Amino acid sequence: EAQVTQNPRYLITVTGKKLTVTCSQNMNHEYMSWYRQDPGLGLRQIYYSMNVEVTDKGDVPEGYKVSRKEKRNFPLILESPSPNQTSLYFCASGYRDRGHYEQFFGPGTRLTVL
Amino acid sequence: TQLLEQSPQFLSIQEGENLTVYCNSSSVFSSLQWYRQEPGEGPVLLVTVVTGGEVKKLKRLTFQFGDARKDSSLHITAAQPGDTGLYLCAGFTTSGTYKYIFGTGTRLKVLA
Numbered sequence: 001e002a003q004v005t006q007n008p009r010y011l012i013t014v015t016g017k018k019l020t021v022t023c024s025q026n027m028n029h030e031y032m033s034w035y036r037q038d039p040g041l042g043l044r045q046i047y048y049s050m051n052v053e054v055t056d057k058g059d060v061p062e063g064y065k066v067s068r069k070e071k072r073n074f075p076l077i078l079e080s081p082s083p084n085q086t087s088l089y090f091c092a093s094g095y096r097d098r099g100h101y102e103q104f105f106g107p108g109t110r111l112t113v114l
Numbered sequence: 115t116q117l118l119e120q121s122p123q124f125l126s127i128q129e130g131e132n133l134t135v136y137c138n139s140s141s142v143f144s145s146l147q148w149y150r151q152e153p154g155e156g157p158v159l160l161v162t163v164v165t166g167g168e169v170k171k172l173k174r175l176t177f178q179f180g181d182a183r184k185d186s187s188l189h190i191t192a193a194q195p196g197d198t199g200l201y202l203c204a205g206f207t208t209s210g211t212y213k214y215i216f217g218t219g220t221r222l223k224v225l226a
Contacts, residue, residue: 004156033214043157043202043216050212058213090156098164100145100206103214105156 023091
């Protein structure tokens with residue numbers, strides 16, 4: 001089944017404890033991206049990747065890191081999480097079509113930083 | 115910073131009514147997408163419009179991209195309870211970056 005998977009789905013952690021949220025897709029998509037969703041603010045793009053070893057900042061990259069060493073994986077790393085990073089996170093992958101990307105979203109990871 | 119404003123934020127209507135959701139920006143986008151999101155799930159892509167003035171239909175849903183590619187609308191005819199959900203528009207930029215800018219969403223509830 002074609003899908004985007006994220007792990008973990010739920011995570012409660014404490015300030016400053018490094019964490020990684022994994023994202024994997026089995027559709028051979030070139031484009032992958034991370035978003036956070038907060039009430040009243042909608043979805044905001046954190047980082048995106050056009051292909052292996054090619055990553056770029058979205059609108060809210062501060063406090064996050066990513067890497068794209070393989071086409072299928074795009075982990076999101078929080079080196080020192082803070083309470084303002086408490087949010088619902090979505091990973092997406094996409095294929096190119098007429099100059100844009102048709103995106104498929106994962107199920108989300110709900111992160112709470114105490 | 116590019117922004118996409120959606121209106122209305124909330125909409126509660128009776129089954130069978132028509133409705134329109136608007137997505138507006140002062141920025142030009144190379145394409146615009148509409149998604150629907152159910153509680154506890156990720157957004158699901160409904161449609162992409164690419165050309166200024168483009169109109170696409172998906173059953174009872176009609177999507178339009180503004181002529182200047184700064185705005186879009188979603189019209190639902192004869193809404194059904196199954197249309198209930200959060201509708202999101204997203205603009206794609208290609209001028210130096212390849213980012214998606216999402217609107218804040220319209221939460222639709224269709225009452226039987």
